[in-house]
Amino acid sequence: MNAVPAAFEHPHDAAQFKRVQRAGIELYQAHIVRYAFDPHTHEAFGLGAIDSGVERFRYRGGDHLAPPQSLVLMNPDVLHTGRAETAQGWRYRMIYIDAQVLAAVSGERGWWFADPVGHDAATARRVSALLAAMWRSDDALAIDGALLELVDAIRPHARGARPPAARTAAxxxxxxxxxxxxxxxxxxxxxxxxxxxxxxxxxxxxxxxxxxxxxxxxxxxxxxxxxxxxxxxxxxxxxxxxxxxxxxxxxxxxxxxxxxxxxxxxxxxxxxxxxxxxxxxxx
The missing domain is CATH 1.10.10.60 (Homeodomain-like)
Known part of the structure; x- marks a missing residue:
């Protein structure tokens, strides 16, 4: 008998993963009300948007709040948690993209995000729409086009490399x-x-x-x-x-x-x- 049921205990908690045709990319969408995620890592960039509700998560020694229509911008290899800050939970979409794939799509190496939450409602709405389109599509060419648009939309929030403080402390x-x-x-x-x-x-x-x-x-x-x-x-x-x-x-x-x-x-x-x-x- 499995220790965990196939579904969450709370009827509104749900999470789904999906692969696309290109290696090094995984899509994720979820609505979490009661669940609290243990510290975990994706060893890839975790990029996405909060559609509704507020997420609280621990990341690099600090607690962060991601409100509706904000960006989630996580660097590879960083342990983080996640739980709802609001009674209705939070609904969000993410793409997990390997560093080498991000470099190939963007044409740039050394992307780094100084802050895990980006307060940019217009870009968050655009990112969410692009992730939804990628999720629904079975057309490889359309998915690649949406991927480039998503990377271009997020580019202003990325640093060219890790901040100097991170380089010296690491x-x-x-x-x-x-x-x-x-x-x-x-x-x-x-x-x-x-x-x-x-x-x-x-x-x-x-x-x-x-x-x-x-x-x-x-x-x-x-x-x-x-x-x-x-x-x-x-x-x-x-x-x-x-x-x-x-x-x-x-x-x-x-x-x-x-x-x-x-x-x-x-x-x-x-x-x-x-x-x-x-x-x-x-x-």
Whole structure:
């Protein structure tokens, strides 16, 4: 029996993913009233618009509010949460686009967003309309055209590169070694001591330093990385039970519970939405 039902507990909560013909792009639309998303990452730019309601989310150590007709502008590899700030929840549309795809579409490298919320109602309405058109269309050429229009609309909110403060604060070779170990050993039961040893720090010095840099504990980061890897493997059509074992989760029920808490849908529903659900084996 699955730990999480196929639908949200609240009847108005709903989330859907959709693939388009171009690799490195995923569309998402949702209306969330009661649900609260665990810290998670998409390892891609998360660009979109709030259609109604207000979202509260934690991002880079701060709490942010995204009101109606505002832009959501998230950089890759940043853990974030999400919950409704208003009683009616919030309704929004997003596109998750890999950095190399964004560079190819825009013709520019090094895009970076200083603020995760853009207060630009006209552009937010335009972005929402373009995302809705991409969702409805089955015409690859039309989708690519809408994608270019969307990128052009958002361009004024992007920096050419990370702000200088972010560049100087980000490098930390010790923590980067520990993060690389997480990526390399997602299926292993890592300990604080093992991660700290990789960083060359005492365990609790490492823990404090990691939390200060990432606004997350090593366990939260490891779980987010595991679930993102699981998302990639599910999108490739791998069976959830096999994926759970690959990324170091206890079993399929554990994967189902954690995946739904981070992305708002169960693994089975995610595969169903993308059309990658594995075929049942004959008895």
């Amino acid at each position: 490098p930390d070779a010790a923590l980067d070694r520990a993060l690389a170990l997480m990526h390399d050993r997602l299926g292993d039961a890592l300990t604080l001591e093992a991660l700290a040893a990789e960083a060359g720090l005492s365990p609790f010095h490492f823990l404090r330093r990691f939390k200060a840099r990432h606004d997350a504990t090593p366990h939260q980061m490891l779980m987010a990385l595991r679930l993102f890897r699981a998302k990639e493997r599910l999108a490739a059509g791998i069976a959830p039970a096999e994926v759970a074992a690959e990324v170091g989760l206890v079993d399929q029920a554990h994967l189902t519970r954690r995946f739904a808490r981070m992305y708002g849908v169960t693994p089975a529903r995610y595969q169903q939405q993308l059309g990658t659900r594995p075929a049942r084996r004959a008895a």
